[in-house]
Amino acid sequence: MKPYVSILMVTSVDGRLHPSRFTSSPDGTRRDWSTQYEKVHASLRADAWLVGRVTMAEMSKAAAHAPSKPAAVRRPIHVAKTDAATFAVALDRSGKIHFERGEVSGDHVIVLLGKDVPDSHLAELAADGVSYVVAEKSDIDLSSMLDVLAREFGIKHLVVEGGAATNGTLLAAGLVDELRVLVAPAVDGGENVQGIVAYGDGLAGRVRMQFKSVDALDHGVVQLCYSVLPAET
Numbered sequence: 001m002k003p004y005v006s007i008l009m010v011t012s013v014d015g016r017l018h019p020s021r022f023t024s025s026p027d028g029t030r031r032d033w034s035t036q037y038e039k040v041h042a043s044l045r046a047d048a049w050l051v052g053r054v055t056m057a058e059m060s061k062a063a064a065h066a067p068s069k070p071a072a073v074r075r076p077i078h079v080a081k082t083d084a085a086t087f088a089v090a091l092d093r094s095g096k097i098h099f100e101r102g103e104v105s106g107d108h109v110i111v112l113l114g115k116d117v118p119d120s121h122l123a124e125l126a127a128d129g130v131s132y133v134v135a136e137k138s139d140i141d142l143s144s145m146l147d148v149l150a151r152e153f154g155i156k157h158l159v160v161e162g163g164a165a166t167n168g169t170l171l172a173a174g175l176v177d178e179l180r181v182l183v184a185p186a187v188d189g190g191e192n193v194q195g196i197v198a199y200g201d202g203l204a205g206r207v208r209m210q211f212k213s214v215d216a217l218d219h220g221v222v223q224l225c226y227s228v229l230p231a232e233t
Contacts, residue, residue: 028219102129168199
């Protein structure tokens with residue numbers, strides 16, 4: 001059985017993804033809005049968070065390197081730390097993210113990989129203390145992967161932090177339980193600028209949203225919360 005899955009994003013009034021592009025506001029700064037995001041994230045008391053390849057690569061800031069020590073290559077699952085309580089999960093179908101250690105922001109790293117990732121990359125991850133799960137096919141079956149995260153690592157609540165394509169893929173697959181959006185008092189306004197959800201030709205007919213709550217937070221931020229429901233049959 002999969003974990004409870006929440007998507008948590010901060011956005012502008014016009015639904016854009018990158019705070020570096022947001023207009024300024026007398027209500028607060030980008031740092032203030034980021035602080036509100038972290039406070040909401042902490043209040044959810046989730047035991048894991050998930051991001052896509054690009055976001056995790058920006059956080060790890062590591063380059064490819066030979067394993068620092070011999071490491072056994074196991075498929076499909078390698079558990080590097082058996083007593084971890086919190087987890088940072090990355091989607092990396094092609095095996096392009098590298099790490100210097102097995103933690104990001106104090107949370108144990110788990111990488112979800114496609115079948116075609118070479119053993120040399122798995123050996124690098126294992127030597128760096130990173131756990132991983134290799135899919136049965138080149139494309140990652142997210143439903144199966146979430147089941148593995150619950151069964152093998154005991155994850156009960158997973159917070160998805162983007163990016164847009166990751167959010168869209170999970171929503172389209174019917175794997176999201178709730179969507180939380182923190183709307184900052186700002187706009188982006190640019191043309192052809194990425195929003196917080198992206199999926200092919202759209203999600204109409206694939207998913208429904210049901211309003212749960214709205215809360216006014218500090219620095220002009222408004223939190224909107226929706227239950228995510230399957231599409232009508």
